[in-house]
Amino acid sequence: MLKKLSYITLFALTLVSCSDTLDDVNKNPNATETPLAPYLLTGSLKQGADLYWGADNNFNSSLLFVQHWAKIQYTEPDRYDVSNTTFTSLWNTGYATLITDLNTIINFPAAQANSNYKGIALTLRSWTFLLLTDAYGSIPYKEAGKKVTPSYDPQWDVYTGLLDDLKNAQSLLSTSNGAVTGDLVYKGDITKWKKFVNSLRLRIALRISDQEPALAKQAAIDATTDAAGVLGSNSDTFKFTYISSPQQNPASAWFETRDDFRISKTMVDKLYELADPRLPVFAQLPSDASVGKYVGGGNGLSTSAANDQGFAKTSKPGTYFLTSSSPAVIASYSETLFNLSEAVARGYIAGDAEQLYKNAITASLNQFGITDATVIANYLNQPTVKYDATNYAKSIGTQKWIAFFGQGLDAFAEWRRLDYPVLKAGPATVLDGKLPLRFFYPGTEQSLNGDNYNAAVAGQGKDLLTSRLWFDKK
Incomplete structure (x- = not known):
């Protein structure tokens, strides 16, 4: 309440009182005279x-640039x-x-x-x-x-x-x-x-x-x-929690009337490669039950090629992100742990970079409702997930890219800074094979x-x- x-x-x-003066006639009745x-x-x-x-800075731009989401129609933004x-x-x-x-x-x-x-x-x-x-x-x-x-x-x-x-x-x-x-x-x-x-x-x-x-x-x-x-637990995460319409999550409002986004094939393929338990959180199964697996949409496709993938045969982003009360996470505990890990790896502060990296992944899994200790341990122990001290940018960059799912602006900034994962422009993009590095x-x-x-x-x-x-x- x-x-x-x-x-x-x-x-x-x-509320403003009525009067016959010109000044009062010209007042904006909706303006707060003494803001609190x-x-x-x-x-x-x-x-x-x-x-x-929202759409303009997130799922219709930066989330496309970092290949978290993809367009299945009206693909101009996904082609840059x-x-x-x-x-x-x-x-x-x-x-x-x-x-x-x-x-x-x-x-x-x-x-x-x-x-x-x-x-x-x-x-x-x-x-x-x-x-x-x-x-x-x-x-x-x-x-x-x-x-x-x-x-x-x-x-x-x-x-x-x-x-x-x-x-x-x-x-x-x-x-x-x-x-x-x-x-x-x-x-x-x-x-x-x-x-x-x-x-x-x-x-x-x-x-x-x-x-x-x-x-x-x-x-x-x-x-x-x-x-x-610094942020010390998931309860410290800086997030705005929405409620019901009209104060609902912007992505939820968008999907109520439109169906032009899918989770990116790049993300789905990476999550399958890593046997990542966040996949069912990040994606929905296609509405065509015969498909039976998660299928991402290709980035940078022409509108016709994007349509040809099949609306019923590709995966929408997960319902975790599309309900009215889905939170807008702005600074997560997981991100802070990744940042601490990198600061240690760079020699800025003391600590155990590998353990902080593991803690960061664990915090991200917990953030998305994955708390089973065995599942988490199995994930962390995979050779493809283990921390590589000889290339911390690749380990941290890849896992931070996953953990930032849905946070387009910061995922875009960190991908540019760390250069991982390696992304490729789609076949119908208009920047001669390059990806965007900023906004106009x-x-x-x-x-x-x-x-x-x-x-x-x-x-x-x-x-x-x-x-x-x-x-x-x-």
Whole structure:
């Protein structure tokens, strides 16, 4: 009931009295004249989850790029036949809604928002900026929300700035700094927010590790030695849990009226190869019972070739991801363990990289409801799954790619960084056999912020899907 009431308050309207003045006539009757921190926080969490888990940035783009899902009709996105109007949602909602509302909380006087609200808002703003720079590269950061035509900051400046912002967020968060309401993720549990902050710091440390190893090492040390710790169990996972329509999981809403996605053949084949117990969670059996096994859809096919695979003979993504209340996982315990394993493998922190790798896989299996100790042990003991200390990027990259199933934006970032698994473009793709390495900037940036857009492109490289970003060192 509390969760439902929170959703109701999210959309509560401020009543305005009628008058004969022109000012009152021109008022927006749906606008909140005095925004409240709990409402803004609730809205930011819901809108952020929708942005991360919804069609535009997830299953109709990044999930296709990393070959988690595939298109069985309307295959243009799966063939990378897209334009600079395709990726506007992440940019527009990220800046105009999320960052704007979170800045409002950050700038509130203490009487309107205690420091815990401000620390949470700064954390969520940092996460939003991280999504933006991972996807586009250089982005407005320092001047975002301060100028109509903000300049773009190079990716190095964004990442290092976010490390500072998260350090500041950590200092603002304290169990003694006042209660927080409107928090639909951690229910105001500041100890969990502090763990999430450190886990984001560790994520960013690894993002910059190939370009700035010394700075990455220090950031990893700072994140893992902070007294608050990092995500320590699946109960710490940062996820937004949906409810019933109209506040349902975006993928669930999509599949209520459309049938144009399948789980990717690349993923199904890998899960079969590894005898992975997550396969029945990630996929549904084809509706044609005579098929009798999971069958993925090919990526990068023409519409006719995709249709020819057979709607009834291919597997939809699992119902775990398509029910109304399916959660939008944003930062999992499993990911944090993989990151700790890699930080050890790189020599940044002390620990047992192999054991952390095993723990990460176990956490992912548990996350998806697989808890049988024998099943887990058998899986971990396979030669194809065992940790390879001579090529940690392959071991971690492959298993992290599986564990990130459904989290397209982060799966896309980590696949580019670690270069595993090795993916191949489909036969009808339009990038000369290459796969996308970034999102296009929205076309409106050229017309509304042209000088700064041109400067960013001149410094970063052409505004193409195949332009390699700074963090993605070859």
